[in-house]
Amino acid sequence: MNPLAIGDVVQSSALERAWAAAPKGHAVVPRRRLEYDTSNVLFYSPISYDYAPIQPAVVEPPMVEWIADRFRSFVLGQREGGSTRGDCPMLGSLVRAGYVSDGIIDDYLRNSGEESVYGGLLDDVLHGGGLGAADRITQLLCHRQVGSPKNSAVDLSAKLHSHVADASKAKLPLRFVVPAFPFKDQNPFRTGRNTPASHVDFGELALVARLHALALAISQVHPYGAEWIIVSDGVTYAPIFAVPEEEARRYRLSLQDFRNRLNLQNTLHFLDLSDMASRLPNFSALVEDIEGKLRKLTATGDDAERLEVLARGISWNLSTREYLDEYEPAELWSVLTSSQPSAMPHVSERLRTEIVERSRNAAIRYAAFNMAFSHVQLLERFLPGAIRATVHPKPGQVALPRLGDVYPWNGVGVRTPAAGNVVIESREYFSFARQRWSAARLYSSEFAFYYELLE
DSSP states (O other): OOOOOTTOOOSSOHHHHHHHHSOTTEEEEEEEOOEEETTTTEEEOOEEEEEEEOSSSSOOOOOHHHHHHHHHHHHHTSOOOOGGGOSOOOSOOEEEEEEEOTHHHHHHHHHHHHHHTSSSTTHHHHSOTTOOHHHHHHHHHHOTTTSOGGGGGSOOHHHHHHHHHHHHHHTOOEEEEEEEOOOOOOOHHHHOSSOOTTOOOHHHHHHHHHHHHHHHHHHTTSTTOEEEEEEEOHHHHHHHHTOOHHHHHHHHHHHHHHHHHTTOTTTEEEEEHHHHHHTSTTHHHHHHHHHHHHHHHTSSHHHHHHHHHHHHHHHTTSOOGGGGGTSOHHHHHHHHHOSOTTSOTTSOHHHHHHHHHHHHHHHHHHHHHHHHHHHHTHHHHHSTTOEEEESSOOTTSEEOOOOBSSOGGGSEEEEEOOTTSOEEEEEOGGGTTTSOEEEEEETTOSSEEEEEEOO
């Protein structure tokens, strides 16, 4: 794919355009090339993208033994939804509501970059210690100011040494790829009673700003820069969690729109996981094969109990706000948070049965997709050379920074007091619903952009 001429301005990033033009079954591979601009009489060296056929194009289904082993590991890696959330909170303690200008977003982005990268807070990492580039980048990824302290528990050094050496030789940015930013959770206790799945609030934009700041910090060490490739998994997971696919699609497009308004196309790219999966010829058949084997595997015995554990955690992610039209919040809360939803005589049998069955089915479908995703190494095939990042920290992968108790799609943006600064954290709605709070909206939206707790 030919690079754009100097001065061309478009809404999608260069990688997004390259991805859109890629033939089915081909990986997108960046390459630095030398060009000559006859008008300005100068050489320049943009990044262009080549397309390489994926080999093998068709992947054989895994054996039952592999599925059983992966399922057990998968369940261990999931948090069980449960009994530590206390009694059912009230779902409305709004004291006042108001509006804020879009300018608050620009100010937040500017301040986050200036303070963390250029304000001296990272000088000990960026300029000191006599460490090599890979070791300093590892420190940045672990740094509380821009990265995630959870990366300290994972040995990233060897992996980063290899990637930094390869990127430096090719004169390319370090590329981090992560499946994330699906849609706004539709559990009313997590995001409120009326927030649509397509809504992007300050929590999402604060994380976007943090990823941009981390890319800027890395560029102080690796001169060719850094990029985040966010593979939005919303359209993939929407049918599993009963969210309209169009809402998930609008969520990703809204993120891209904010990204464009902030002019971050060089450090953040958004792709669609469902689109990526559709480009591998037999991927959907592979998911179906694994799902069928998984249903048989979890019908009885220890794996049936493991499925119940996974389903209890998955229930907290289901779209359940529609039940509040018929049931009391306390009933829904009891079903979603109990470790034994079948042992609740005070709860509607219909509500309990329906959520339990939905949770089991969603758990199997969710696990089947993720096992197929892992089996074919989907991201590695289509985006070779990218460093794998994750929202579920595990060995060999970079943990995504998290601002607050949850990632922004699992909660709402909350502004916390800070001297002269805007500090945004993401929290589950129920965690502050018992307190007095105000909601701030952008003039372009009827939904809360962030919440602020009142004294």
